[in-house]
Amino acid sequence: MIDTKILKNITVLYAEDELIIQEGITETLNLFEINVICVKNGQEGLSVFKSSDKKIDLILTDIKMPKLDGIGMIEKIREIDKDIPIIITTAHQETSFLMDSIELNISAYVLKPIDIYKLEASLIKAIEAKVLREELIEKNKRLEIEIQKNEEKQQIIETQSRFAAMGEMINMIAHQWRQPLSSIGTASYNLKYKLLSGKFNLETQEGRVEQANFFTNKLDEIEFYVQNLTTTIDDFRNFFKTDKVFVNSTIENPIKNTLKIIQKDLQSNNIELILDFESQNKINIFENEITHVFINILKNAQDKFLDKEIKNAKIEIKTQDIENGVQIEIYDNGGGIAEDDLDIIFEPYFSTKKEKNGTGIGLYMSKVIVEKNHQGKIFAKNTKEGISFFIILYCMI
Template sequence: MKNKEKWFEHIFNNSGVGILIVDKNRTILEVNKTFCDIVGYSYEELINKHARVLHISDESSKKFGEIAFNTVLENNTLDLEYKFRHRDGSSIWIKITGDVIKDKQEVLWIITNINKRVMFQEELAKLNDTLNSKIDSQIKILREKDRQLQYQGRLAQMGEMLNMISHQWRQPLMSISATTSFLQAKLLIEEFNQEEFLNELHLIDDSAEHLSNTINDFRNFFKLDKQKVITSLEDIVENTLKIVKPILLNNQINLIIDFKSHDNIYTLENELRQVVLNILKNAEDAFIENNIKNRTIQIKTYSKNDFAYLDISDNAGGIKEENLNKIFNTYFTTKSSTNGTGLGLCMSKTIIEDNCKGYLTAINNKNNGATFSIKLPIKK
């Protein structure tokens, strides 16, 4: 019996966990060395003291008694993480489990020190808060950069628009100027013919109407409209060619159109037009920069596996292999500083993939040129 008592005493005092025994009035009856080490008190400082000494406040002690102590006395399982007070006044986190002994007259508490783990978790939480704050800050910076990119892209589009308007207006304005000069000359030499004058005035009216229609086309093309509509790749191409075709033809660029899709797509119509315009303008620039003689752009649509495809191919010299995976990067351009901003293809990819939920890719084709392919889901 004595050997058993010594054996139990050895286990009690050398256990890897803290042991605390209190009576139903929460008076401390027994503690082991591990528990004393956890809370910083000596054995003598704890025995016969009220368990309130272990709590960070009277309120905490009362709360623990209501939640934990009474739970154990009612034969309910308790597994709790709680904050105790160390002898030096600091707070320590412990994990505590309890059970009743001696016909519910006493409670045996098993205590594990989890202060390092809790402190680590709190530090990790602070780090996460800091990281989240930094992420939020970076997101704001990226959004501002994106806003600036869109603004710069809009300026570039305005420059392109003014160039195309001036090109399309040049011929009707020259026609109006020539007609008015002709009529003025007739009046000066007093050779007035009413029918001839009316015919010439009709020519002026036709030219003025062409100018008005051109403005309407450009206004509709570049208006800021984020509403998705049901359209087709063919309509997108045809409306874009109204804007850019005269310039392409003026630069001796032959257009080959091959429409085979005609399926409906649900997309941002105006933004998609601007993507097509940007690809066509890039091809035009490449023809001029590379001094290509026989210039051809082929525009082809087709459908496959619930997707509508638009391929725009040229024979303008192609893209250098080392640049193929860079052309959609922000600010990357192979043009001179006066001709390129590096924003067009980057914004085009964003429009297609983020806004239109499609795909935009580029490859070199067998005709010594590049092929840009737009893939969009068909509207069911």
């Protein structure tokens, strides 16, 4: 026994010019508790379809009808609704229309005289397909909303990461500027002191030369330090430029950019840096993004050293070629991380530095950059005295 529950309360627009057939079929459809709107020809059918305030779920139509025939009506309806299920009732001698209706996405053809069981089965099949399609559309809509929400979330994280990076950069710039600024201060103080204290005997040629030499030396010194400040700013500004195009480069370039930015900080914290650059392969990268990844990893190592007050702190950066790519290993001897946490350090907002305002997005962004933007791989392993981060980038992506 077929389950006709799915037909209950649906609304069918039924076009048939032969009243006896129309009444008989309508009566049967009413038995399934289907609401039937009857029309006598295609033109009436079309105007009811356009103006009905009831949602029409299915169209059942004869072919040969006065004014506008079934095919004509379906063509017009398809311009408005390309999905509504349509069942055609047809007599044997009318089969030539089949060619015309091929493009019209018809759910079923039921031969006249109509076999009620066949009609019932066709109705159920067509409505089931409609329900499934509507569910799918609904699911897709929900999925799209989810995707959009995720994209928005991702954007927020990226902005946060940028701000966090800027904050760190400002700290590093301040740190790197301290020494040249204080040297400029000392040089200008010396200049002023010597000038005001009349140290040079300007009556003599020798005194005037001595003063000129002293001034030139001090001004050279100031110029040197100003140059130093400018270079620092350029390095940082370059880092903040958004990458628009891939560059074909060895991995050494972004590592060198990283070191320009962070090396002084590492040195002043007595962190030894061991570099072992073997890789020669050229890879396609967004250079600043990859620099960002290295900075995140090196900053994390430094945080760990400072937190644990590690004495012989060292970081090793090793690059080597692999088939069609490059592997970078960054090792630190800061003690590593709890084995349980290894899997989640790349999750957004996971941080063990909450009291120091760790955002927990450094490694997450690094993963996005390496795996999403470069189709590479990033992972971490605890080693004997610390942790190794591995990054794999490919030549062709």
